[in-house]
Amino acid sequence: MVERDLDARGCAVLTQLLSPDDCRALAALYPDDRHFRSRVVMARHGFGRGEYKYFSYPLPDPIARLRPRLYARLVAIANRWTATMGIDIQYPAEHDDFLARCHQAGQIRPTPLLLQYVEGDYNCLHQDLYGEHVFPLQVAILLSEPGRDFEGGEFVLTEQRPRMQSRAEVVPLRQGDAVVFAVHNRPVQGTRGSYRVNMRHGVSRLRAGRRHTLGVIFHDAK
Secondary structure, eight states: OHHHHHHHHSEEEETTSSOHHHHHHHHTTTTOGGGEEEEEEHHHHTSEESEEEEEOSSOOHHHHHHHHHHHHHHHHHHHHHHHHTTOOOOOOSSHHHHHHHHHHTTOOBOOOEEEEEETTOEEEEEOOOOSSOOOSEEEEEEOSOBTTTEEEOOEEEEEEOTTSOOEEEEEOOOTTOEEEEESSEEEEEETTEEEEEEEEEEEOOEEEEEEEEEEEOSSOBO
């Protein structure tokens, strides 16, 4: 199901990946800067409105356990995608081995992050590329409950195919749901073989309330 959806649309939903208690506990970390290496205010950089914080190492236990587990579930898809796109990269079976590859190239800063939006905030379409080594899939987990904690703030993907206009995909999520999606490119099967399409992701304007999201990126940053 996940592999089929990723191949068809570049994204797939994992329902109830985290419990409501886990979601609340992770969102509650946001005010405590001891867990984070940096804070980014989006408006200062033209990224949108809202803010996010990158976790520092060692990661909090729930994230430290979740990151390698998700990687193990996705690495076979990642390797198939790169082979289909003619990219001469193979990802190791273990996440620690992939991180070692990143760190040898100077990508030593952790990339899991916690995002916070309030009324009027949004995230512009973008790609999370942090260096030479990029794992082609990433995960965003909604920690807040739509309709109760916030209104609006939908997760949005766009796909640009060669010589075609961009296609948008809005992904409905509930608290604890995760969306797996392409970081940069994904393969699409055409009549003359496979070709690459370019993917971007963002968050639409929050109309009310407060929204927290956990982002799990598998490559580290320079």
